[in-house]
Amino acid sequence: MDMASEQALFRSLRELSIVVIHPEDEDGRTLRDHLKRIGCRTRLVWPSPRQLPEDTDVVFFLLTGASESGPAWLDPPTRAVPIAILAYENPVMLEALSEANAYGIVTKPVRPFGILANLFLARSLFKYQERLHSRITKLDETLKGRRAIERATKLLSDRYKVSEDEAYGMIRREAMRKQLSVTSMAEAVVTTESFYSAPKQDI
């Protein structure tokens, strides 16, 4: 990450909308007050809500280990970055931690030191994962497309006895003429191939 985007990421922490799911006791207030000190819009909420407000960027939540399916507000998936508040650690809590897909932890008793670093790290990891996800989705599509193009060029080169390069050229020219992507054109060739190869009575 270059310096400018690191600075921007730190500065963007100040415009965050944060929900803290925790009883309003000393720990809850320490966390809320420190997040406000950093400059974030912060709401303390208890009991754990069914849903998070639409604009929530980050949610700090008390991990209870009581529910088997994770917090209710995780369903449907939210764009809020979850950071867990841990009272103790044992296998049940670790399971709950992974269930909630937490990007960071704050340990009790809550103290201000470490909250800023946690928030920063959780946000950058979340953003990094978002970038990876969108990259994977794109790669998936490209890969699917490549398979269709390979099959279509093979089909055409067999049928018309031309080289695969020439077959690819045919698909590309036709795609341009019909204003389709090469992938969609290739998929059309593959889908309609059964008309030509299957025995007549099966159609």
Added chain:
Amino acid sequence: MYKSVISTSASDTAIDRVIHVGVLFAQTGTMAVTERAQLSGTLLAIEEVNSRGGIAGRMIVPVIEDPASELSRYREIAKRMLARDEVPVIFGCCSSASRKAILPLIERHGALLFYGSTYEGFEYSPNVIYTGATPSQSIVPLAVYLFRHFGKRFFLVGSDYVFAREINRITREFLAESGGAAIGEEYVPQGAGPAAFKAIAAKIAAAEPDVILSTVVGGDTAPFVEACHAMGATNLERPIAGLTATEDELQPLLPEARVGHLTVSSYFAGLSTQGNRAFLARYRDRYGPESRPSVYSETAYSQVHLFADAVNRAGGADPELLLQLLSGARFDAPQGEIMIDPENNHTHLRPRIARCNSSGVFEVVWEAPTRIAPDPYLVAYNRSLAG
């Protein structure tokens, strides 16, 4: 003149009649020039409180040790003060590096640290009362002043630790978004000596900036300014400006080397407030007619009085209770009334910018119209500065 009440050990006074406090300022090493000023202010205030009969009859007894400007010594001594001497409070540290070194100990022992130096912000500990200026009260008004009077091409030079790095990061942001530029940035390890500064002065002379922003601290200040002067890197139109140079730090220099140096601070000895006239008289009575308190002495002095007032109200020195009472506390300091912010434990202060004259005395050239709230996380600022 007051008789000094100084003890180097906690064991020689009846325990229930006195309140032991830790006093942790370097009397030797690179930070001594600055921290000795803090020690002077601290002792003056303690003697004042004691000469009035103490706090509800209890005398304040300082446990004084010299950390010699070495981080490991601050830690060792703080540990001993907190664990063996069981002091509830420490007045100490000037550099952020030393504060950060002892902060985990202060928190673990549930003690209270009074930290009385300007610093780079981005910290909040419930166990610390911060009485010095943070960026909204220091670098922000200084940068605006420098933009207006000298220009926006800065050369940044600092002592290599967190203070300079963070102040310069903030400055680069302001410069970038106000159409200025940091055309050079150099760091020097503390105590590096004149040769390192000579090389940097040559770079500055070649770069021809509008302003040299110095975050060089303590005893390194004079050799840095001297090197710039000798190299012709600075002159009246291209000043060195900073947050930490007071009369003390510039005292070793020739008049022509220090003249024109600009410093932002909430206190200068020349302030004509009523509180300052009385303070100056008491300071000179204690330390000699030629002595001159700096912002470090003044802040150290005020924080002892804030402490004494809180102990008086609390009826004891339990840190947790004191911290509650100090939240929102006010004091008529020599610089004017100051107030501890209830949200962030930092202090509402009125920044001033002053220029060093040839006799080494700072003359105020700008003053904020009112006190400015402490904003340690710079929440209230966008990064573009007018000017």
